[in-house]
Amino acid sequence: MNSLIRNTARCLRSxxxxxxxxxxxxxxxxxxxxxxxxxxxxxxxxxxxxxxxxVVVFMKGTPAQPMCGFSNAVVQILRMHGVDDYxxxxxxxxxxxxxxxxxxxxxxxSLDWNAAFSNQHNNKDNFFGVKAFSNWPTIPQVYFSGExxxxxxxxLQMHQNGDMVEELKKLGISSSLxxxxxESK
Amino acid sequence: MLPSVLRCVRPVxxxxxxxxxxxxxxxxxxxxxSRPVERSIRTKLTDQLTPDHLEVHNESHMxxxxxxxxxxxxxxxxxxxxxxxxxxxxxxxVNEALKEELSSCVHALAIQAKTPEQWGSNPSLAKSPPxxxxxxxxxxxxxxxxxxxx
Numbered sequence: 293m294n295s296l297i298r299n300t301a302r303c304l305r306s307x308x309x310x311x312x313x314x315x316x317x318x319x320x321x322x323x324x325x326x327x328x329x330x331x332x333x334x335x336x337x338x339x340x341x342x343x344x345x346x347v348v349v350f351m352k353g354t355p356a357q358p359m360c361g362f363s364n365a366v367v368q369i370l371r372m373h374g375v376d377d378y379x380x381x382x383x384x385x386x387x388x389x390x391x392x393x394x395x396x397x398x399x400x401x402s403l404d405w406n407a408a409f410s411n412q413h414n415n416k417d418n419f420f421g422v423k424a425f426s427n428w429p430t431i432p433q434v435y436f437s438g439e440x441x442x443x444x445x446x447x448l449q450m451h452q453n454g455d456m457v458e459e460l461k462k463l464g465i466s467s468s469l470x471x472x473x474x475e476s477k
Numbered sequence: 478m479l480p481s482v483l484r485c486v487r488p489v490x491x492x493x494x495x496x497x498x499x500x501x502x503x504x505x506x507x508x509x510x511s512r513p514v515e516r517s518i519r520t521k522l523t524d525q526l527t528p529d530h531l532e533v534h535n536e537s538h539m540x541x542x543x544x545x546x547x548x549x550x551x552x553x554x555x556x557x558x559x560x561x562x563x564x565x566x567x568x569x570x571v572n573e574a575l576k577e578e579l580s581s582c583v584h585a586l587a588i589q590a591k592t593p594e595q596w597g598s599n600p601s602l603a604k605s606p607p608x609x610x611x612x613x614x615x616x617x618x619x620x621x622x623x624x625x626x627x
Contacts, residue, residue, distance in 0.1 A: 352611040359614060361606035362585065384614050429572055429579035430586055445588050446564045448603070 338425040346463045347378035348435040350422050355380050362444040363432040369451045373460060374468025383422065383431050437463055514547035514582050514625065518575055522554055525574040529593050530555035536605055540585070541612040548612075548621055551587040551605055555596040564590065582625035584618050 342348050347370070353359030355367045355376075370378065426433050426440050434441045436459060441447065450456040457467045512535070519533050532553040537546040552571065559567045567590035572579065579586060587605055612618040 352615065353609070359609050359611035361608050362587070363611070364609055365606045384611060427569075429576070430584075440565070442565050442568060444606075445603075446568060449564060 334421045335425055338421060341379070341381070342435040342440075343438040345379035346437055346465065347375055349378060349380045349432060350383055350434075351380055351432040352382065352384050354382055359384055360431070362430075365444045366432045366434060366447055369447050369456070372451070372469060373456060373465075374471075375460065375465060381422075512547065514578060515550070518550060518552065518578060518583075521574045521578075522552065522571070526554055526556045526558055526570065528554050528556040530596060532602060534602075536585075536587070539605060540608045541610045542584075542618065542622060546622055547582060547625055548618065549585040550583060551589075551602075553589040553591070553602050555591045555593055557593055559590050559592050582621050584612065584615075584621045 349355075349363075349366060349370075351358065351360070351363035351366060353363055355371075355378075358364035358367050370376070422431075422433060423429055428440065428443065430443055432443055434443070434447055441450075441459070447456070450459065457470050460467045461470075515533055515535050519531065522528060522531055522533070530553070532551075534551040535547055535549070536551050537549045538544065540549045542548050554571060558570070562570075568588050571588050571590060572586070575583065575586065587603070589603055591599075
């Protein structure tokens with residue numbers, strides 16, 4: 293039995309649930325009540341999310357309280373460059389987030405799930421589809437101006453080799469490290 | 478025709494079963510000395526990226542998962558196939574090579590992808606940041622650990 297059949301069977305047995313994220317500061321990206329939506333809508337929604345803000349981070353935990361060392365590293369790097377105003381999405385589910393009234397919980401039917409992710413190599417471990425959307429298997433994930441930049445490793449190397457300052461400049465963000473460097477001269 | 482299936486499976490030791498009836502029973506806390514996931518990662522990266530230098534480190538012990546897990550890895554790949562490629566493309570090559578592992582047992586993969594020249598001028602392995610316990614609250618990690626045990 294190959295992994296696709298096995299994953300589909302697992303979804304059919306347990307019923308796939310997809311959770312629409314709430315932003316770390318409490319804003320929801322959609323103000324609708326609970327509704328059933330197709331996977332394509334979620335992918336489109338993610339497309340909107342990454343375009344909406346210049347810097348978007350999908351992470352474990354929040355910038356105030358990261359729950360993963362790799363996610364924390366991303367937060368720290370952004371902080372070092374003075375980037376504090378960015379959209380972050382917490383991929384960890386907790387019961388409060390699940391039950392909270394201002395979170396939209398979307399339950400997809402097994403058929404929808406299968407149709408949406410049958411070509412993805414990461415069927416059941418999608419959180420809310422961000423891994424499929426980015427075609428990137430791990431969290432954290434960073435987007436600059438709607439374009440996927442990478443995870444913790446890439447951000448760290450960009451920071452170390454000076455590319456981060458350049459990329460932020462392209463976004464119209466002046467890195468505070470650049471400011472500090474100017475002042476010291 | 479046998480479908481190709483990723484086996485995140487601990488090999489059963491049949492030769493011991495006569496003298497030790499419970500030899501086949503491996504509690505999930507028992508580290509598997511054969512390290513199947515690590516071996517699979519090594520094989521695939523070697524086959525697909527023909528590296529000059531390769532390091533595969535199981536860092537699961539640094540995270541909030543049971544001892545003996547094969548869920549968190551760090552890889553260092555030095556390959557001329559990375560010449561001229563931006564970091565993101567290099568990482569995607571590594572992800573592609575390991576897509577089966579990443580969709581089943583492996584939850585975290587830290588990647589360093591260097592050209593031989595870059596490795597020559599800076600032959601160092603990066604260190605992973607300290608764990609903040611996120612795997613404990615992450616149900617998908619539990620699923621991957623289960624996949625690793627099955």
